[in-house]
Amino acid sequence: MPWGHGLGVPGAPRVWPGRRVNLGSVLVRAYKPVYDYLARDACKGTVMKSALVVGIALAATPAWAQPLRIMDSTIRFDTAAQTVSFELDFNHKPDFFTLDAGGRQADSWQINLDIAPGYNGFGGTSPYPWETIIRGEEIHVNDDIRIRDHVLGPSPDPVSGGWGPLTGAVPYTITDKRQKFTVPFNLLNTQTGTFRFEIETYQYGQVQSHTIKGGSIPAIPAPAATGVLGIGGMVAFRRRR
Numbered sequence: 146m147p148w149g150h151g152l153g154v155p156g157a158p159r160v161w162p163g164r165r166v167n168l169g170s171v172l173v174r175a176y177k178p179v180y181d182y183l184a185r186d187a188c189k190g191t192v193m194k195s196a197l198v199v200g201i202a203l204a205a206t207p208a209w210a211q212p213l214r215i216m217d218s219t220i221r222f223d224t225a226a227q228t229v230s231f232e233l234d235f236n237h238k239p240d241f242f243t244l245d246a247g248g249r250q251a252d253s254w255q256i257n258l259d260i261a262p263g264y265n266g267f268g269g270t271s272p273y274p275w276e277t278i279i280r281g282e283e284i285h286v287n288d289d290i291r292i293r294d295h296v297l298g299p300s301p302d303p304v305s306g307g308w309g310p311l312t313g314a315v316p317y318t319i320t321d322k323r324q325k326f327t328v329p330f331n332l333l334n335t336q337t338g339t340f341r342f343e344i345e346t347y348q349y350g351q352v353q354s355h356t357i358k359g360g361s362i363p364a365i366p367a368p369a370a371t372g373v374l375g376i377g378g379m380v381a382f383r384r385r386r
Contacts, residue, residue: 212353213239213252213346216322222338223364227330229338230364231256231279235322235346241284248304249350254281259341260334266295266309275343276334278308282347289314292332 217234239252256279265271275295283291283304293300293309300310312334317326330338344357 211236212348213237213254214354215254215344215346215357218344218357218359220342220359220361221364222330222335222361224338226364227338228327229330229333229335229361230327231325233324233344235324238319238322239324241281244285245349247350250282250285250347251349253284253347253350255279255345255347256281257343258333258335259343262341267298268296271295277312277340278306279328280306280308282306282350284317287314290317290326290328292328294334296334 214236215233216236219232220229222229233254239254241250241252243251245251257273257275258277258279259274260276262274264276265274266276273295278293278295280291280293286304291314292312293305294312295309297310299305299307302311305311313329313332315326315328315332317324319325330336333340339361341360342358345352346354
């Protein structure tokens, strides 16, 4: 395994799957001379010393070592194409392929869709009002985005998280900190593409950010290129005359 593979960035500390790095202790050791100097001249109290250590550690923590967060999201439905396009912007490039001993990803996310307000999953017996679950936690399985049906009941699949049977999977693209994918209506249990959603991010299965809530919005219509080309053709024809 190459140097830095565990955290997904060049020059990062070596991390084998299932092992964790105590970044706090690494940073405190690295910045101890600065801490000693500032603490000696600024204040002799333990409160000031603790604040200095925490402040220096947080400021020095690189983006790849911070918990994954959603900085922005856009979810648009296209009625003509019968698809929904998802665009997620993160605070750093996610690591979907480093796993802990329990098989959980270093970074992951999940989108819960409420397609039919007032109706809960699992035939109404689930405590959650979601009909469809988009599982960023399962990207490591086959390097794609898996969608699960929360209406039909729990799935025995060990990687399902108990959310329901698999309805399908779609490819994705990721460029630096932005991930994009498109899902057909039929995989999402929707006929219109309209729904409410919740997004959460996780680090080794633990929630790492506040829940983002919103609703899907219509796709932006493509420019009417044919009309422009038609006018251009007429102009060219008249000039030739």
